[in-house]
Amino acid sequence: MRKTLHALAFLTLIPALPACSTLAIDVPLVYKIDINQGNIIDQEMINQLRPNMSKRQIVYILGSPLLIDAFNKNRWDYIQSEQFGSDDRIQQRVALFFEGNQLTHIEGDLIPEKNPAPAASKETTIDAPKRKFKKTIFEMITGLFQSDN
Numbered sequence: 018m019r020k021t022l023h024a025l026a027f028l029t030l031i032p033a034l035p036a037c038s039t040l041a042i043d044v045p046l047v048y049k050i051d052i053n054q055g056n057i058i059d060q061e062m063i064n065q066l067r068p069n070m071s072k073r074q075i076v077y078i079l080g081s082p083l084l085i086d087a088f089n090k091n092r093w094d095y096i097q098s099e100q101f102g103s104d105d106r107i108q109q110r111v112a113l114f115f116e117g118n119q120l121t122h123i124e125g126d127l128i129p130e131k132n133p134a135p136a137a138s139k140e141t142t143i144d145a146p147k148r149k150f151k152k153t154i155f156e157m158i159t160g161l162f163q164s165d166n
Contacts, residue, residue: 049103055083055096058111063127066113070120075113082113091115095125 058079065078075093082093093113100106111125123129152160 051102052098052100052106054098056080058095058097058109058127060127060130063111063123064129066120066123066129068120068122071118072115072120075120 056079062079066075072093079095083096084094086092086094091114093115095111095113096108097110098106098108109126111123111127113123114121
């Protein structure tokens with residue numbers, strides 16, 4: 018009777034063990050997904066921002082802000098959070114300040130560089146040699162009836 022009771026208690030607790038997250042920390046061969054939250058922002062996007070840009074231009078470059086302060090409509094916050102697997106979470110924050118509809122200044126982890134390097138061209142130019150095509154049958158037949166004069 019006692020063995021049956023212990024076995025029954027053991028079998029009812031086994032399904033509950035995965036719910037204990039402390040047991041699954043750093044367990045080998047357990048996959049942890051990458052988590053991206055918020056706006057995707059990078060230095061190249063921030064370098065495109067200029068003083069006196071309109072809110073519409075900002076939305077075109079960075080997208081809609083994650084936070085718009087209900088008490089201060091002249092501040093937009095962009096927040097990006099990334100966590101790769103079981104690594105530490107990385108968070109970047111950018112706050113944009115406006116006067117009316119014009120951008121006045123930027124604060125946060127990413128700010129525009131004073132002299133950003135020009136963006137690398139994503140286009141590739143290839144000089145191909147000129148090909149000599151053979152004449153088609155139609156061109157050969159019509160060439161018989163044409164004079165070179």
